Amino acid sequence: MAQKPVKKVVLAYSGGLDTSIILKWLQTEYGAEVVTFTADLGQGEEIEPARAKALAAGVKPENIFIEDVREEFVRDFVFPMFRANTVYEGQYLLGTSIARPLIAKRQIEIARQVGADAVSHGATGKGNDQVRFELGYYGLEPDITVIAPWREWDFKSREALLEFAEKHQIQITKDKRGEAPFSVDANLLHSSSEGKVLEDPAVEAPEFVHMRTISPEDAPDAPTVITIDFEKGDPVAIDGVAMSPATLLTKLNELGRDNGVGRLDLVENRFVGMKSRGVYETPGGTILLAAHRGIESITLDRGAMHLKDELMPKYASLVYNGFWFSPEREMLQAAIDYSQTKVSGQVRVKLYKGNVTVIGRTSPYSLYDQDLVTFEEGKVAYDHRDAGGFIKLNALRLRVLAKRDQRG
Numbered sequence: 487m488a489q490k491p492v493k494k495v496v497l498a499y500s501g502g503l504d505t506s507i508i509l510k511w512l513q514t515e516y517g518a519e520v521v522t523f524t525a526d527l528g529q530g531e532e533i534e535p536a537r538a539k540a541l542a543a544g545v546k547p548e549n550i551f552i553e554d555v556r557e558e559f560v561r562d563f564v565f566p567m568f569r570a571n572t573v574y575e576g577q578y579l580l581g582t583s584i585a586r587p588l589i590a591k592r593q594i595e596i597a598r599q600v601g602a603d604a605v606s607h608g609a610t611g612k613g614n615d616q617v618r619f620e621l622g623y624y625g626l627e628p629d630i631t632v633i634a635p636w637r638e639w640d641f642k643s644r645e646a647l648l649e650f651a652e653k654h655q656i657q658i659t660k661d662k663r664g665e666a667p668f669s670v671d672a673n674l675l676h677s678s679s680e681g682k683v684l685e686d687p688a689v690e691a692p693e694f695v696h697m698r699t700i701s702p703e704d705a706p707d708a709p710t711v712i713t714i715d716f717e718k719g720d721p722v723a724i725d726g727v728a729m730s731p732a733t734l735l736t737k738l739n740e741l742g743r744d745n746g747v748g749r750l751d752l753v754e755n756r757f758v759g760m761k762s763r764g765v766y767e768t769p770g771g772t773i774l775l776a777a778h779r780g781i782e783s784i785t786l787d788r789g790a791m792h793l794k795d796e797l798m799p800k801y802a803s804l805v806y807n808g809f810w811f812s813p814e815r816e817m818l819q820a821a822i823d824y825s826q827t828k829v830s831g832q833v834r835v836k837l838y839k840g841n842v843t844v845i846g847r848t849s850p851y852s853l854y855d856q857d858l859v860t861f862e863e864g865k866v867a868y869d870h871r872d873a874g875g876f877i878k879l880n881a882l883r884l885r886v887l888a889k890r891d892q893r894g
Contacts, residue, residue, distance in 0.1 A: 490631055494519045495604040496597045498589050498619070501536030503658060505608045507647055508635045509543050510654045512606060516633070521549040521600050523593055527585050528556045528674025528732065539657070551596055556674055559588055560731035564675055567805060568774055569719040569829075570794065570822045571782075574802040577752055579768045579775065581676025586615060587810035590622025597630065604631035611637045614757050618808030625811035668695060674735055676748075676768040687753050687763045698739065698767035702746030702840030709838035710745055711845070714777045716833070719826030721774060735770045742769020745837040757807045773835060773842050780833040780844035784852045790825050797821065 495512055499505045499522035512520050522545055524536040533552055540550045563584050574580055593605045605623055609615035611634070620632050641647050651658050671678045679695050693701065715723035722728060724737050742748045748769035756762055782791060797818055804815045831849025835842060858868050 492516045492518045492604045492631055492633070494521060494600065494602040495606050495631075495633060496521045496523055496593045496600070496602045497606045498593060498608065499524050499536060499540065500608070501533065501539045503651065503656070504647075506539055506543065506656050507651055508606065508608050509540070509545070510656060511635055511639060511650070512633065513544065514654070515639070518604070519549070520545055521596060521602055522551065523589075523596055524550075524552045525589055525592065526552070526554040526556060527559050527588070528736070529672040531672075543656070549600065551592075553592065555588060555592065556732040557730060559585065559674060560735050563588055563810075564735065564771075565720045565731060566819060566823070567801075568771070568778055569826050570798050570801045570818070571775060571779055572798060572802045572805060573775070574806045575752075575754055577750055578754060578766065578806075579676065579750075579771045580802065580805050581673060581766065581768055581771065582615070582671050582678050583618060583806050583808075584675065584810075585673045586618035586808065587622045590619050591626060594623060594626045594630065597627070604633055606633040606635065609634070609636065612758065612760070613762075614806070614808070617757055618810075621808040622811055670697075672697075674732060674739070675771050676766055679765045680762060684763055684765055691751055691765045695765050696749065696767060699743050699748055699769050700746050702749075705744070705746035705839045709836045710741060711834065711836050712741060714774075714833050714835060715831070716778070716781045717830045719778070719782075719823070719829040721777065735774070738770030738773045740769075741837060742773050742842075746840040747837055747842055748772040749840065773837065776842040776844055777833040777835050778829075780835070780847045781831050781849060782829055783844075784847050784854045785829045785831065785849050786825065787853065794822065794825055 495516065495518045497505065497509055497512065497520055499509060501524060509520055509522065512518050520543075522536070522540045524533050526533050537550050537552055541547065567580065567584055572580060574583075590605075596602070597605055607616065607619040609619055616634055616637070620634070623630050623632055641650065648658065650656075668679045668682045668684050677698050679691075679697075683689075684691055684695065713725055714721050715726070720731075721734055721738075724734060729737065748767050748771065750766040750768070751763075752766060753761055753763045782794075786794070801815065801818045801822070804810070804812060804818070809815055828849075828851035830851060831847065833844055834846035836845050
């Protein structure tokens with residue numbers, strides 16, 4: 487039940503069963519006027535039906551916000567994250583994590599616009615998303631009231647939720663009456679499948695879980711070779727064709743899907759303290775990560791590259807744990823973005839049966855000097871004899887240690 491009077495609340499609303507129940511619950515338990523926000527993040531589902539469902543639940547037309555935020559999502563969230571080559575726990579490309587701050591940001595903006603005094607989400611009390619949403623809310627609007635129904639209501643089972651839905655005439659499609667075999671979260675960067683048939687980490691995920699990629703075994707026997715152009719660390723063109731951020735990622739997703747690229751079966755450490763098993767598909771992101779590292783390999787100085795690699799796990803943890811709007815993430819972003827000022831050029835990539843291989847890279851800012859690395863004689867850029875003193879200086883402390891140990 488409500489602990490603080492709430493007049494108007496902005497709900498992150500998908501139009502699905504859970505958020506439809508939450509919408510009605512907010513109306514009945516809080517007596518609040520509900521404003522719905524539905525974001526098109528490229529999840530691959532029609533979102534306009536959410537309008538009709540919200541209207542049927544008594545939401546005023548002017549309180550229904552349905553927005554295509556795909557370009558903003560890729561430009562302002564996905565691409566900045568990929569400039570850092572961000573990978574959580576060595577494998578996860580953070581597709582779910584990076585979408586939450588954008589949703590939270592728009593909810594707060596809408597709350598200010600309509601004069602709402604609260605925001606709400608449909609994340610459960612066991613997962614990471616509740617943290618990500620709420621850290622975003624508080625980071626942007628410190629005094630906002632946050633309603634987390636899954637932590638507040640008394641429903642103990644799915645049957646109880648369905649009974650509430652039927653009592654309040656919330657439409658329940660036939661496929662929602664039974665237990666879903668697994669839960670899915672999707673956006674333009676990835677799809678995430680968790681729970682039910684995937685809960686035992688010893689059991690291989692069924693093929694039907696994969697929705698965004700074909701099996702690598704079924705991928706074409708001939709490789710696909712593409713070029714990706716970069717400007718200041720961001721991809722701008724595929725095969726010479728300039729594209730907007732969302733259009734480019736969509737194209738990479740198609741290429742990755744057709745070649746079985748981007749599958750991941752992962753047991754990860756949630757921020758709330760438990761381990762969870764997820765099956766992720768990030769076809770375009772997997773290609774983008776490899777290509778971005780390819781262009782950095784010839785345009786970044788060793789010191790800058792190695793420092794970036796040291797900073798990346800911290801950056802990844804901040805994104806995963808929901809600290810997108812924190813000063814430390816912004817500080818890291820400033821350093822990362824500075825490193826990308828000359829990360830421009832073209833990378834040639836081969837896609838083949840689930841694999842992504844960089845096979846060529848060029849840049850007007852390349853630091854690769856063929857005169858330095860060549861084995862041909864007659865080049866004067868590098869004197870082999872200089873290496874002797876370099877080695878002896880670096881070996882000095884090791885020699886001192888070895889002599890001490892020999893004395894002992």
